Amino acid sequence: MIGLLGSVHCIGMCGGIVSALSIAPGTRKVFPVALAGGSGIAAPTAVHADVMHVIAYNAGRIGSYAMAGAVAGGIAQGVRGLSVMPSLQLGTYWLANLMLIALGLYLMDAWHGLTRLEAAGRFVWRRVQPLTARLLPMDNSRKALALGALWGWLPCGMVYSVLLTAMLSGSALDGALVMAAFGLGTLPMVASMGMLGMRLQGWLRRRRVRVASGLVILAFGIAGLARAGSGFTADWLEEVCVSPLSSHASDRTEQ
Template sequence: MNPLQLFPIFLAGLVGGVHCVGMCGGIVSAFSATGRHAFPVPVVTMTTAQALDETMGNGLRMTAYHAGRIGSYMTAGAIAGGVIGGVQSLVQLAWLQLVGLWLANLMLVALGLYLMRAWLGLNWLETKGQLLWRHLQPYTRRLLPLDSPGKALALGMLWGWLPCGMVYSMLTLAMLAGSATRGAAVMLAFGLGTLPALVAAGLAGTRLAEGMRTPRMRQAAGLVVLGFGIFGIARALYGMPLAWADAFCLTPGVMQ
């Protein structure tokens, strides 16, 4: 996989952050509350040093949470990519690689429609993911309140396995990447793409999170991801060896 091919995956995570805020918004918005307290404390009751300490504490816990979340994404991506990569090493067929490219771009099309709420077929994957989540969810309650970076890290590692159609679609791309390393790289690119929206929601609180979940935001995000998938399919059909297109397309300009 060309490293440049990770950029459209990053962009998919970036614009798909509106969906991530819906899934993780409640957790990340909690970081905008004041430090270890169960509820916001009026700033007038705190000294400047205390306020600075609270802000730094929130930042550390938020960083730890996202590190754990993205770490779980990478672990899942490495597993998915490693399994299929082992099969590909035994069967080196050009048509199999072509099928993989088609599936990857079709998954982006499905993800775009899912974000737009035009097609909810990925909900089936979320239903299957509930089987694992039922075993993990009880452990998340034991980590509350998030009064230390260690707890935030552990919660992020657990939350990374939350059933999510968007994550599962990215895992399909990781599976098609062909190796554990590439699969982990796909999920890292996706996870980094989701950071801006989630960090913004964590800093600004619930008001921004609610604004990002509006139908217009979801439709705009879905159209962008849908465009990536359609562009990739068109490139697989017609070539289009344009250098700039590599940054917006999973399909290479010159098919092997």
């Protein structure tokens, strides 16, 4: 849900590069021409190439998210035996939900504190970005796959907020699954941008769309904080909140 609703943020972070797939050599304006009712419908081979480029780009991007989730979950798994782990998990749980609240406010244009966090992550991107020049122009699926994998490390507050949730999963595998689920949530929006280009971006920039998406993500964060404040006892919140491992451990101890 966070990936799907938060992906309205992707129009600024990934919209330009994904839309560029629609004008790559050999696939020039395939989908925009067809959807605009133009007389020059592209050949099936060009359409197939365009779709494959978009799929490859997103496969690389989601793969990078899963890799980051595996690292985050693996860190928690590695320190699980430490005596400070329950307190660390609880603190991370509070922070993860505060990040969701910040993301919701950011999408609503009510507060832009996440941009500072994104700025802090740019030192990684400065080392990755030069590699993208070697992948241009994106005229085949291999380049699109590699560029998507690199783009997955672009500083993004939305990704950082979900990475904290991946860390709460407590294992490298579960962390990878959390981030893969997040990436799949962003897939409909990002893939559609690659196929529809600027037409979809104009709709996503509408304030009511961003406010509605932000409110839902804000509600997730508030629900998580409510659960943290009540000692993780609200069973209905299990449906929308990831539980720290410490709460599960205490449940098993009581049983």
